[in-house]
Amino acid sequence: MASVRLKGITHRYQRTEVLRDITLDIEDGELMVIVGPSGCGKSTLLRIIAGLERPSGGDVEIDGVRVNDVEPAQRGVAMVFQNFALYPHMTAAENMGFALRNLGTSARETDARVRETARLLQLEPLLDRLPGQMSGGQRQRVAIGRALVRNPRIFLFDEPLSSLDAQLRIEMRAEIARLHQRFGSTMVYVTHDQVEAMTLADRIAILNAGKLEQVGAPLDLYRSPRNLFVARFLGAPRMNLLEGELASASAAGAEVRVRGGPVLRVAAIADRLAANARVTLGIRPEHLRPGPSAGDLEGQVSVVERLGDRTLVHLDLDIGAEVLCEDRGESPIRVGERVHVHAPAGAFHLFDESGIALPRIVAA
Amino acid sequence: MPVRIRRSFRAPGSLAAFLFLAPFLAFYGAFLVVPLLLGAWMSLHRWELLGDLRAYCGSGNYLRMLRDPLFRSSLVHSAQFTLMAVPTITAVALFLALVMNRPHRLYAALRSIFFASGALSVTAVTLIWLMVLNPSRGLFARFMAALGFAPVDLLADPRLAMPALVVTTLWWGIGFPMVLFLAGLQQIPRELYEAAKLDHASPWTTFRRITLPSLRRTILLVLVVEVILQFQVFGQVLLMTRGGPANRTRVLVQYIYETSFRDWQVGYAASMSMLLLLVMSVASFVQLRLSRPGD
Ligand SMILES: Nc1ncnc2c1ncn2[C@@H]1O[C@H](COP(=O)(O)OP(=O)(O)OP(=O)(O)O)[C@@H](O)[C@H]1O
Ligand SMILES: [Mg+2]
Numbered sequence: 001m002a003s004v005r006l007k008g009i010t011h012r013y014q015r016t017e018v019l020r021d022i023t024l025d026i027e028d029g030e031l032m033v034i035v036g037p038s039g040c041g042k043s044t045l046l047r048i049i050a051g052l053e054r055p056s057g058g059d060v061e062i063d064g065v066r067v068n069d070v071e072p073a074q075r076g077v078a079m080v081f082q083n084f085a086l087y088p089h090m091t092a093a094e095n096m097g098f099a100l101r102n103l104g105t106s107a108r109e110t111d112a113r114v115r116e117t118a119r120l121l122q123l124e125p126l127l128d129r130l131p132g133q134m135s136g137g138q139r140q141r142v143a144i145g146r147a148l149v150r151n152p153r154i155f156l157f158d159e160p161l162s163s164l165d166a167q168l169r170i171e172m173r174a175e176i177a178r179l180h181q182r183f184g185s186t187m188v189y190v191t192h193d194q195v196e197a198m199t200l201a202d203r204i205a206i207l208n209a210g211k212l213e214q215v216g217a218p219l220d221l222y223r224s225p226r227n228l229f230v231a232r233f234l235g236a237p238r239m240n241l242l243e244g245e246l247a248s249a250s251a252a253g254a255e256v257r258v259r260g261g262p263v264l265r266v267a268a269i270a271d272r273l274a275a276n277a278r279v280t281l282g283i284r285p286e287h288l289r290p291g292p293s294a295g296d297l298e299g300q301v302s303v304v305e306r307l308g309d310r311t312l313v314h315l316d317l318d319i320g321a322e323v324l325c326e327d328r329g330e331s332p333i334r335v336g337e338r339v340h341v342h343a344p345a346g347a348f349h350l351f352d353e354s355g356i357a358l359p360r361i362v363a364a
Numbered sequence: 365m366p367v368r369i370r371r372s373f374r375a376p377g378s379l380a381a382f383l384f385l386a387p388f389l390a391f392y393g394a395f396l397v398v399p400l401l402l403g404a405w406m407s408l409h410r411w412e413l414l415g416d417l418r419a420y421c422g423s424g425n426y427l428r429m430l431r432d433p434l435f436r437s438s439l440v441h442s443a444q445f446t447l448m449a450v451p452t453i454t455a456v457a458l459f460l461a462l463v464m465n466r467p468h469r470l471y472a473a474l475r476s477i478f479f480a481s482g483a484l485s486v487t488a489v490t491l492i493w494l495m496v497l498n499p500s501r502g503l504f505a506r507f508m509a510a511l512g513f514a515p516v517d518l519l520a521d522p523r524l525a526m527p528a529l530v531v532t533t534l535w536w537g538i539g540f541p542m543v544l545f546l547a548g549l550q551q552i553p554r555e556l557y558e559a560a561k562l563d564h565a566s567p568w569t570t571f572r573r574i575t576l577p578s579l580r581r582t583i584l585l586v587l588v589v590e591v592i593l594q595f596q597v598f599g600q601v602l603l604m605t606r607g608g609p610a611n612r613t614r615v616l617v618q619y620i621y622e623t624s625f626r627d628w629q630v631g632y633a634a635s636m637s638m639l640l641l642l643v644m645s646v647a648s649f650v651q652l653r654l655s656r657p658g659d
Binding site (some may be wrong): 047050052071072073077078079081082083086087088089090097098103104146150 | 528553555556558559560561562563565566569573574578579
C-alpha cells in the first residue's frame with residue numbers, strides 16, 4: 001500500500017514537450033484513472049511513475065519519499081503493459097514467478113504463490129501454456145497475475161483492456177474492480193476510454209496535450225466539468241454545444257440568447273462576464289427532451305438511433321446547429337419529422353469565451 | 365461462371381509469369397545447372413584439363429578419395445577451420461550486435477564500420493593482415509614487443525597459423541552475421557526488457573531468459589550460413605599460408621583447386637567438389653528443417 005505524489009512533473013522528448021507541470025496526489029488505496037485522448041502523454045506519465053522514464057523536471061514521491069533516482073525494481077510497482085509484454089518463451093507459471101525467482105524466493109514458495117494467484121484469477125488450466133498458446137483475454141489475465149503475485153505497493157495499468165473485444169472488456173473491467181476492492185491496493189489506471197474511466201475510478205484525472213485539465217470523482221467531473229474539454233470528453237454521447245451571447249446575469253441565474261434563436265434560462269452565475277459576452281451553452285443529450293410542441297428549440301429529425309432502452313435523435317435545428325437528444329425506448333419519432341426540444345434551466349452548462357465553465361447554481 | 369473467368373485469365377497469366385522468370389531461369393540454367401551436371405559427369409571420368417584423356421572410370425575417383433591421405437588431411441583441415449571459425453564468428457557477431465544495438469549516432473557509425481570490412485576483396489583483406497602479422501614490422505609484433513614478448517611469426521607456426529586465419533576471416537566476415545543479429549534484436553519488443561527491469565531481472569538473466577530465446581532462429585541461421593561459408597574457405601589460405609606450414613592449413617577447396625589446375629586431374633577434382641556439395645546440401649537441409657515456420 002502506498003501513496004504517490006507527482007510534483008510539477010515536466011517531460012520532454014528531444015524538443016517536444018509531452019508533459020507540462022503535472023501535480024497530482026494519488027492516495028493510499030485509491031484507484032486513480034488517467035484518461036485523455038491518444039498521444040496526450042498518459043503512458044509517459046505512467047512510465048515516469050514506474051521509473052522507466054526519467055522526468056525532465058519535477059519530483060515523484062512514493063509514500064512521501066522522493067524516488068526520482070530509485071531504480072524501477074526498487075519502487076515496489078508492478079505494471080501491466082498495453083500489449084501485456086509477457087515473456088514469450090516462458091509458460092504462464094514462469095512468467096508469473098519470474099520476479100519472485102529473481103528476488104531469490106525458493107522454487108517451492110514461488111510455486112505456491114503462483115498457484116494461489118492463479119486460483120484467484122482462474123488461471124490454473126493455463127499455467128503450463130506459453131503466451132502464444134493463449135487467447136487475448138487469457139494473456140491479459142496472466143499479465144495481471146504476474147503483477148499480482150509480487151504483491152506490489154502500487155499497480156500501474158496501461159490500457160490493459162484495449163486489445164480485447166467488447167464483451168471481454170466488460171468482464172475484465174469488473175474483474176479489476178473486484179481485485180481493487182479485495183486488495184485495496186493503490187492503482188493507477190490509464191485508458192482513453194471514458195466509460196472505463198467512469199466505471200472504475202475513485203477519481204479521474206483528465207489529461208489533454210500534456211496538461212491536467214481536471215481531477216475529481218467521476219460524477220463530480222460529469223456534473224461540473226471545469227471547461228469545455230472535460231465537458232466534451234466525459235459522457236457518451238457527447239454534450240451538445242450551442243453558441244450564444246449573454247442576455248442578462250444575476251445571482252438567480254442567467255439568460256442566454258442562442259445565436260439566431262430564442263433566449264434560454266440557465267442556472268449559472270455569470271455576473272463576472274460583461275453584458276452580451278460570447279458564451280457557449282452545453283447540454284447533455286439525456287437532458288434535452290423532445291416533444292411535439294412548445295419547446296425552446298425546433299428542428300428536423302435527421303437520424304434516429306434506436307438502442308432499445310432509449311432512442312437517440314439527431315436534430316438539425318432551425319438556427320443552424322445540430323444537436324443530439326434522447327427519448328425513451330419506444331419513441332414514436334421518425335426521420336424527417338419536426339420536433340421541439342426543451343431542457344430545464346438547471347441542466348445547462350455555461351462556458352465563457354475561453355471555454356472555462358461558469359459556476360452552476362445547484363438546486364436546493 | 366467464376367471458374368471460367370478464372371481459367372481464361374490463367375493462360376496469359378502463366379505466360380507472363382514465365383516471361384518474368386525466363387531471364388533468371390536462363391541464368392540459373394547456364395551457370396548453375398549445366399556446370400553441376402557437367403561436374404557430376406566429369407567426376408565419373410579420368411579427365412585431363414588440357415590433354416585429351418577422357419576415360420570413364422565409374423566410381424574410381426570416389427574410391428580414390430578414400431585412399432588419398434592428402435584429401436583426407438585437407439578435409440580434416442577444412443573441418444577444423446569451420447569448427448574454430450563458426451562458433452567464434454557467431455559469438456563475436458552476437459556480442460557486437462548486443463553492444464551496438466543502441467540508438468546513438470556513434471553506434472550507427474560503428475555498425476557501418478564493422479559491416480564495411482565485408483565489402484573488401486579477399487586480396488585486400490589478406491594484404492592488410494599480412495602486414496598486421498608481419499613478424500618484423502607488423503602491428504601484432506610491435507604489440508607483443510611492447511608487452512615484452514619475442515615476436516612470433518604466427519603464419520609460420522604450425523599450431524598458430526590456423527587460428528591466425530580464423531582471426532583474419534572473423535575480421536573480414538563479421539559484418540553480415542552482426543547485421544543479422546541486429547535485425548533479430550530489433551524484433552524483440554522493448555516492453556519485454558522494461559517488464560524484466562520491473563521484475564528484478566539481472567542483465568545476465570535478461571540475456572539468458574529473454575534475448576537468447578528470442579534469437580534462437582537467428583542463431584541457427586547464422587550457424588548454418590557460416591558453416592556453408594567457412595567450409596569453402598580458400599582465398600585467405602591460398603594468399604596467406606599457401607596451405608603451410610607443413611601442409612597444416614591445406615584445406616579442401618585448395619586441394620581441389622590444386623588437383624584441377626596444377627595437376628590437371630579435373631575428373632578427380634570434380635568428384636571432390638561433389639562431396640563438398642553434399643556437405644553443404646546437408647547443412648542447408650538441416651537449416652530448412654529446423655527453421656520451418658510455426659515453431
Ligand atoms: N520515445 C519517444 N520519443 C519521442 N516522442 C515520444 C516518445 N514516446 C512518446 N512520444 C510522444 O509523446 C507523446 C505522448 O506519448 P504517450 O505514449 O505518453 O501518449 P499516450 O497518451 O499514452 O497515447 P496513447 O493513448 O496513444 O497510448 C506523443 O505525442 C508521442 O508521440
Ligand atoms: Mg499509451
